[in-house]
Amino acid sequence: MALRKSTKAGVAGVAVAATAFVAPAQAATHTPPAGSGHRATQRAMDEAVKAGVPGVTAQARDTGGVWKSASGVGDLTSGAPRGKNDKFRVGSITKTFVATVLLQMEAEGRLDLDDTVERRLPGVVRGNGNDGREITVRQLLNHTSGLFDYLADEEYARTYTRGDGYLGHRYDTLPPEKHVKVALSHKPLFKPGAEHSYSNTNYILAGLIVEKAGGRPYEDEIRDRVIRPLGLKNTSNPGNSIHLPRPSSRGYSKLFASAPDRIDDITERNGSQGWADGDIISTAGDLNRFYGALLRGELLPPKQLKAMKTTVPAAPGSPYTSYGLGLARLRTSCGTTLWGHGGGILGWLSMAVTTEDGRHQLAYNYNGDWDASSLLKIVDAEYCRTSS
Numbered sequence: 001m002a003l004r005k006s007t008k009a010g011v012a013g014v015a016v017a018a019t020a021f022v023a024p025a026q027a028a029t030h031t032p033p034a035g036s037g038h039r040a041t042q043r044a045m046d047e048a049v050k051a052g053v054p055g056v057t058a059q060a061r062d063t064g065g066v067w068k069s070a071s072g073v074g075d076l077t078s079g080a081p082r083g084k085n086d087k088f089r090v091g092s093i094t095k096t097f098v099a100t101v102l103l104q105m106e107a108e109g110r111l112d113l114d115d116t117v118e119r120r121l122p123g124v125v126r127g128n129g130n131d132g133r134e135i136t137v138r139q140l141l142n143h144t145s146g147l148f149d150y151l152a153d154e155e156y157a158r159t160y161t162r163g164d165g166y167l168g169h170r171y172d173t174l175p176p177e178k179h180v181k182v183a184l185s186h187k188p189l190f191k192p193g194a195e196h197s198y199s200n201t202n203y204i205l206a207g208l209i210v211e212k213a214g215g216r217p218y219e220d221e222i223r224d225r226v227i228r229p230l231g232l233k234n235t236s237n238p239g240n241s242i243h244l245p246r247p248s249s250r251g252y253s254k255l256f257a258s259a260p261d262r263i264d265d266i267t268e269r270n271g272s273q274g275w276a277d278g279d280i281i282s283t284a285g286d287l288n289r290f291y292g293a294l295l296r297g298e299l300l301p302p303k304q305l306k307a308m309k310t311t312v313p314a315a316p317g318s319p320y321t322s323y324g325l326g327l328a329r330l331r332t333s334c335g336t337t338l339w340g341h342g343g344g345i346l347g348w349l350s351m352a353v354t355t356e357d358g359r360h361q362l363a364y365n366y367n368g369d370w371d372a373s374s375l376l377k378i379v380d381a382e383y384c385r386t387s388s
Contacts, residue, residue, distance in 0.1 A: 037385070038067045041362075044381035045071040048366065048374045054252055055082030058364035059284035060382055061292065068284065074249025074367060076263065087234055087248045087283050088365045089269075090350050091343025094280040095203050099141050099326025100294060101210055101221050103304040110213045113138040113307060113325075117145075120209045124180065128187045135192045137209060140202040141325040142312050148186035149199040150179045160273065161346065163256045167264075173240050173272045179204045196312045196323060200277040203326075207276025218276050230293055235282040238271025245281065251347025252368045263368075266347040278345050287352040288361035291340055294327075296358035309339070319376055330376075334384035344369060351375050355383075 038060060045056040048071070055072030070082040105111050117125050117132035117140065125132030130147065139145040150156060159165045160172070183201035190197070207218040214221045219237040227235050236245065244251070244267055251267045254260060271279050282290075297305055311322035311329055319342060320328035330338045330353060340353030349372055352363035362382045366375070 037064055038069070038382065040381040040385045041067075041378060042069055042071070044374075044378040045069070045364070048072075048371065048378070051371060051374060052368075053366045053371050053374070054368045055249060056364055056366055056378075057082050057084060057086045057088070057249075057284055058362070058378070059084075059288055060360075060362045061288045062360040066285075076250065076252065076265070080249075082249050082367065083247050085234075085247055085283060085285070086365070086367075087245050087281055088350065088367065089244070089251070089274070089278075089343075089345050089348045090280050090282050090287065090352075090365075091274070091278045091345035091348060092200075093282075093287065093341045093343040093350055093352055094274070094276065094278045095326040096294070096341050097222050097226055097280060097290070097326075098203055098206050098210065098218070098276050099308060100299055101218075101225050102137065102141065102206060102213075103300050103308055103325065104225055105210070105213050107301050107304050111137065111209070113141075117205060117209075120212055121205065124208070125184065125205070127184050130184050130188050137206070138307075138325065139192050140206050140209075142323055143196050143198050143202055144193050144312060145199065145202050146188040146190040146192050146194065146197070147199050147201045147205075148183045148189060149197075150182040150201050150204070153182045153186065156182050166255055166266075166346070170266070170268070171242060171270050173270055174275075175272070176204045176208060176275050179275070179277075180208075196315050198315065198318070198323075203277035204275060210276070222280075226290065226299065230289055230299075232282070232286040232289060235280065235286045235290075237279055238281055240270055240272050242268045242270050244268070249367045253347050254370050269346065274345060278343065284352075284363035284365065287350075287363035288354070291352055291354040291363075292358045292361050294358070295339055295354050295356060319372075330379070332383045333380050336383045338379070338383065342372075342375065344372060349375060351379065353379060 055074050057070045059068040068084045070084045072082050074080050074082040114136050117135045135145045160169050210218045210221050250265050252263050253266045255264050256262050308325040308327050311324045314320040314323050321331050322329045328341050338353040343350040347369055349366040349369050354361040
């Protein structure tokens with residue numbers, strides 16, 4: 001579920017012509033009142049819609065208060081507008097939640113970031129040159145393990161994330177062990193710690209470590225350690241459910257490379273096809289509350305927050321300047337440093353960022369997965385505006 005490439009993992013439905021959303025999307029555009037201070041952000045959202053994204057929902061929080069808006073359509077069939085309070089699949093933003101839980105566990109003495117994967121998951125990472133005795137928990141969290149990304153496996157992609165394969169398997173329940181098995185069928189990309197390479201396999205293993213250390217499902221740990229304490233009433237793990245809670249819009253994808261103008265409704269999907277690397281459902285408002293609290297030190301002690309913000313250089317082509325423990329550092333065109341994470345999952349593209357002091361957050365979502373290149377333009381518009 002890396003942002004740099006639109007990841008496919010969801011459910012498809014009705015094929016819709018690409019031209020179907022052009023007129024209603026523009027008609028549904030919402031412009032905030034004069035003086036709102038977010039006009040540039042709204043314009044960037046509107047431009048994304050004009051360029052072909054079905055719809056955008058967003059919320060910003062700063063010293064001036066809370067601003068939320070939407071642009072485009074939430075349903076290509078009915079033309080219903082995108083909702084300001086939509087719930088959506090956040091994809092890899094899930095990784096920050098998982099890393100937060102593991103760091104809380106470290107603070108409690110349940111594990112150490114420098115524990116090997118073998119110690120926490122005996123015998124799980126072995127074969128084809130992969131060795132859990134050489135990989136640490138820290139290396140899973142900052143993507144320096146060298147483990148192959150299971151989503152990059154060609155057979156897995158043909159079966160679960162592309163075209164007819166996806167359409168035929170969208171309701172399948174996939175246990176996390178299957179994802180690990182797929183990854184371990186490949187040799188490691190490099191020696192652990194040698195470099196950074198984003199791999200969803202790392203967070204499948206991180207989720208398994210959460211369960212082993214906590215003695216209960218990973219979803220329970222996320223709920224009791226993050227969701228409930230922060231009052232994130234619109235945030236949940238779907239488990240094996242295929243449904244997206246309301247209010248929500250439809251999610252869309254281009255599943256067929258041979259038919260680039262074909263758009264499929266993939267709103268429903270079995271949640272287990274994401275799991276700890278990208279299964280959470282949330283809203284822009286809840287994501288802002290989460291990242292603001294995290295950077296203000298409300299979820300982690302200083303030692304663990306410092307560890308989370310200790311970064312390695314991001315791989316070439318990444319939207320991030322560097323990557324910590326489930327938390328990425330970004331830099332805007334005007335030089336503002338931000339922390340957060342992006343998320344791409346079949347049907348949805350999301351971004352959630354905050355200033356380092358946790359006082360200015362922005363989160364937003366596209367209900368289409370094919371235009372990641374425009375995501376950071378909205379970040380620039382929000383943080384590089386010349387007036388409040």
